[in-house]
Amino acid sequence: MRLSHGILSxxxxxxxxxxxxxxxxxxxxxxxxxxxxxxxxTATASLSTWLETPGSGILLKRSDFFARGGNDLGDLVxxxxxxxxxxxxxxxxxxxxxxxxxxxxxxIRGSEGNRILMLVDGxxxxxxxxxxxxxxxxxxxxxxxxxxxxxxxxxxxxxxxGSASALYGSDALGGVVAFRTPNPDDFLxxxxxxxxGLLREQYFGVNESFATxxxxxLRQNDWSFLLGYAGRDGVETTNNGKLKPNPQEFxxxxxxxxxxxxxxxxxxxxxxxxxxxxNRFVNAISANGFVTPFNKEILNWEExxxxxxxxxxxxxxxxxxxxxxxxxxxxxxxTSNKSRNHSESVFGRIRDQSIxxxxxxxxxxxxxxxxxxxxxxTYGSDFSESQSENHFQRTDNGLPFDRNRTTFAxxxxxRLGLFLQSQYQSxxxxxxxxxxxxxxxxxxLQPDVSGDYLARINTINAGRNNIMPAEDIANLTxxxxxxASYKISDTNTAYLxxxxxxxxxxxxxxxxxxxxxxxxxxxxGTITLPNPDLKEERNHNIELGYKNQSAHNRFSCxxxxxxxxxxxxxxxxxxxTAPDGRDILTxxxxxxxxxxxxxxxxxxxxxxxTSRMKGxxxxxxxxxxxxxxxxxxxxxxxxxxxxxxxxxGYTSTDDSFGTRLxxxxxxxVKHVDDSSGGPFFRPPSYFTLDLxxxxxxxxxxxxxxxxxxxxxxQYWTWGSSRRGGGHITNxxxxxxxxxxxxxxxxxxxxxxx
Numbered sequence: 001m002r003l004s005h006g007i008l009s010x011x012x013x014x015x016x017x018x019x020x021x022x023x024x025x026x027x028x029x030x031x032x033x034x035x036x037x038x039x040x041x042t043a044t045a046s047l048s049t050w051l052e053t054p055g056s057g058i059l060l061k062r063s064d065f066f067a068r069g070g071n072d073l074g075d076l077v078x079x080x081x082x083x084x085x086x087x088x089x090x091x092x093x094x095x096x097x098x099x100x101x102x103x104x105x106x107x108i109r110g111s112e113g114n115r116i117l118m119l120v121d122g123x124x125x126x127x128x129x130x131x132x133x134x135x136x137x138x139x140x141x142x143x144x145x146x147x148x149x150x151x152x153x154x155x156x157x158x159x160x161x162g163s164a165s166a167l168y169g170s171d172a173l174g175g176v177v178a179f180r181t182p183n184p185d186d187f188l189x190x191x192x193x194x195x196x197g198l199l200r201e202q203y204f205g206v207n208e209s210f211a212t213x214x215x216x217x218l219r220q221n222d223w224s225f226l227l228g229y230a231g232r233d234g235v236e237t238t239n240n241g242k243l244k245p246n247p248q249e250f251x252x253x254x255x256x257x258x259x260x261x262x263x264x265x266x267x268x269x270x271x272x273x274x275x276x277x278x279n280r281f282v283n284a285i286s287a288n289g290f291v292t293p294f295n296k297e298i299l300n301w302e303e304x305x306x307x308x309x310x311x312x313x314x315x316x317x318x319x320x321x322x323x324x325x326x327x328x329x330x331x332x333x334x335t336s337n338k339s340r341n342h343s344e345s346v347f348g349r350i351r352d353q354s355i356x357x358x359x360x361x362x363x364x365x366x367x368x369x370x371x372x373x374x375x376x377x378t379y380g381s382d383f384s385e386s387q388s389e390n391h392f393q394r395t396d397n398g399l400p401f402d403r404n405r406t407t408f409a410x411x412x413x414x415r416l417g418l419f420l421q422s423q424y425q426s427x428x429x430x431x432x433x434x435x436x437x438x439x440x441x442x443x444x445l446q447p448d449v450s451g452d453y454l455a456r457i458n459t460i461n462a463g464r465n466n467i468m469p470a471e472d473i474a475n476l477t478x479x480x481x482x483x484a485s486y487k488i489s490d491t492n493t494a495y496l497x498x499x500x501x502x503x504x505x506x507x508x509x510x511x512x513x514x515x516x517x518x519x520x521x522x523x524x525g526t527i528t529l530p531n532p533d534l535k536e537e538r539n540h541n542i543e544l545g546y547k548n549q550s551a552h553n554r555f556s557c558x559x560x561x562x563x564x565x566x567x568x569x570x571x572x573x574x575x576x577t578a579p580d581g582r583d584i585l586t587x588x589x590x591x592x593x594x595x596x597x598x599x600x601x602x603x604x605x606x607x608x609x610t611s612r613m614k615g616x617x618x619x620x621x622x623x624x625x626x627x628x629x630x631x632x633x634x635x636x637x638x639x640x641x642x643x644x645x646x647x648x649g650y651t652s653t654d655d656s657f658g659t660r661l662x663x664x665x666x667x668x669v670k671h672v673d674d675s676s677g678g679p680f681f682r683p684p685s686y687f688t689l690d691l692x693x694x695x696x697x698x699x700x701x702x703x704x705x706x707x708x709x710x711x712x713x714q715y716w717t718w719g720s721s722r723r724g725g726g727h728i729t730n731x732x733x734x735x736x737x738x739x740x741x742x743x744x745x746x747x748x749x750x751x752x753x
């Protein structure tokens with residue numbers, strides 16, 4: 001029996017004991033579609049309601065995620081028109097990208113990859129790595145993605161659309177995805193009894209997986225505790241074609257421990273330990289024989305690990321001249337992505353590859369809040385130091401042993417940010433609220449130009465010594481922000497926002513080295529060499545919006561414009577060749593781009609029209625972006641097509657039953673740049689229906705179930721299909737093996753006390 005099951009069994013025993021011996025039952029809210037008051041914090045670093053928050057974003061609670069049948073990172077944003085989570089298939093294209101990268105991160109209004117900052121409880125998450133991939137871009141097959149999570153562990157996910165460097169520094173160029181894990185107070189009531197928790201068991205037909213979650217919260221005097229677990233076991237994600245996906249098995253465990261000490265209302269100390277582990281096995285039958293010698297089997301094993309330790313101190317003071325509240329957060333986090341690939345031929349040729357990416361980070365954040373006259377000030381510092389490294393080793397009985405295929409230099413990254421933000425209102429009756437912010441960031445990369453790294457450059461460059469290796473870089477940037485909100489009435493707000501975003505180069509982009517033999521897409525083969533002269537990317541973001549909210553309806557609309565410059569592009573052909581004739585590639589600042597678009601969301605509780613419709617709710621959301629590379633005068637392939645979704649739901653008067661039907665329409669892909677990695681397959685338009693429902697059997701026990709893709713529509717998503725080229729052209733790679741899942745269902749049972 002696995003250790004995780006033993007711990008969960010212990011938690012279940014404790015929970016049952018507490019519930020059965022409770023002198024009073026606890027009334028809990030249904031874990032369903034019920035709309036609660038939303039409080040946002042990422043956009044302004046202060047608690048604010050949806051109506052008061054300038055800018056666009058979404059807040060998805062754990063209850064909403066489960067009610068929709070959420071299973072993975074992609075399900076977090078399934079219904080949003082301008083956010084997606086691109087997915088890289090495990091060699092579903094008939095080639096083999098050295099590992100299954102899964103979800104590479106998030107795409108927000110056409111900006112993706114390392115241009116989107118991801119946070120877990122305020123801790124910066126590692127960047128995506130691409131250097132082991134032939135295509136060497138953020139949409140390519142190889143490398144390591146950013147999926148180190150079980151989304152069932154998140155109490156809430158807040159996504160901010162648009163540049164946020166004024167608060168979060170580099171990497172928040174296109175937006176922020178902020179995950180928050182639960183705290184003891186999320187399960188504890190303000191009064192007696194001093195315990196609470198949740199047990200949930202789920203089944204998902206899309207990958208025949210079982211998921212288990214258990215949370216136990218306790219309170220004893222000034223102390224509170226939370227022990228949480230989320231785990232999954234399953235197989236490959238099904239598709240909707242005659243060519244079946246490559247067989248796969250996976251298992252994951254996510255543990256969470258929080259210990260809080262709050263001796264008074266002015267001080268709180270919070271300690272957190274989290275550990276995540278996932279292993280996956282893929283039998284890449286689609287790749288058998290693609291590289292002619294390896295026609296017997298191609299197997300891949302992958303492990304992903306993330307652990308972190310953090311300590312947070314919150315102190316409030318009524319008399320301090322410098323702050324009313326201080327929030328200090330110290331942390332350490334380590335992530336690793338390891339893959340092992342075995343390829344074999346019927347004639348005895350065997351190749352084994354071992355690839356790993358590791359990132360460790362420690363840091364301390366200090367945030368101060370102070371009310372000065374009519375100004376609500378938020379200011380502080382953000383320091384972190386991280387270390388990134390890669391190891392790549394190959395053994396092949398048909399080639400010499402190659403222990404040193406390292407693709408970038410081990411690199412230390414130091415960040416120091418100082419920020420100040422003021423929210424100003426001239427009087428209590430003024431309709432205007434001004435938000436002004438400025439952040440200064442010092443950024444330094446220090447690659448370790450070791451003997452192994454220099455030897456690697458020398459080897460792939462055929463002994464030439466005129467190539468500059470990676471060099472230290474240091475950079476100072478300033479990121480301003482200005483937002484004006486106008487309160488038209490108690491239910492209507494308009495806003496205009498300008499923000500400036502930056503993204504500094506990654507360790508990999510500064511020092512990337514790679515070589516690849518001839519292939520269908522490059523008959524002479526390629527080598528990639530470092531570029532020590534990279535500059536930071538920049539973005540000017542402007543957004544104009546309007547919001548309306550009342551007791552029965554909500555409406556918002558926004559138009560936005562982004563102008564990017566100094567865009568960093570990997571794998572650029574320089575026009576130079578190595579002595580053996582291979583093309584030399586490098587990483588360059590390639591020029592400017594523009595992304596602009598709109599989005600609109602509305603929902604109504606229909607009982608306002610007539611009492612006969614009590615409990616009914618209707619909603620619709622739509623959005624579209626356009627993106628142009630001004631340097632090349634071509635379309636940007638990172639832009640998703642026009643997407644709309646609409647839903648109608650019903651909740652019973654006593655909140656014991658509810659259901660929702662959601663429709664999604666996505667337009668055909670039309671604006672494509674085929675000059676880089678093409679010709680691309682252009683997915684046609686598609687229409688899907690999802691149906692979900694809940695039944696609150698007792699006060700504490702809730703059953704949820706649903707059917708996804710009710711019409712069994714066959715379709716491809718653009719974010720995933722454009723990643724399917726690998727070693728051959730994209731249009732040749734896309735088959736019905738890479739279709740999205742057909743009709744599938746889910747069911748879950750939850751016990752909350």
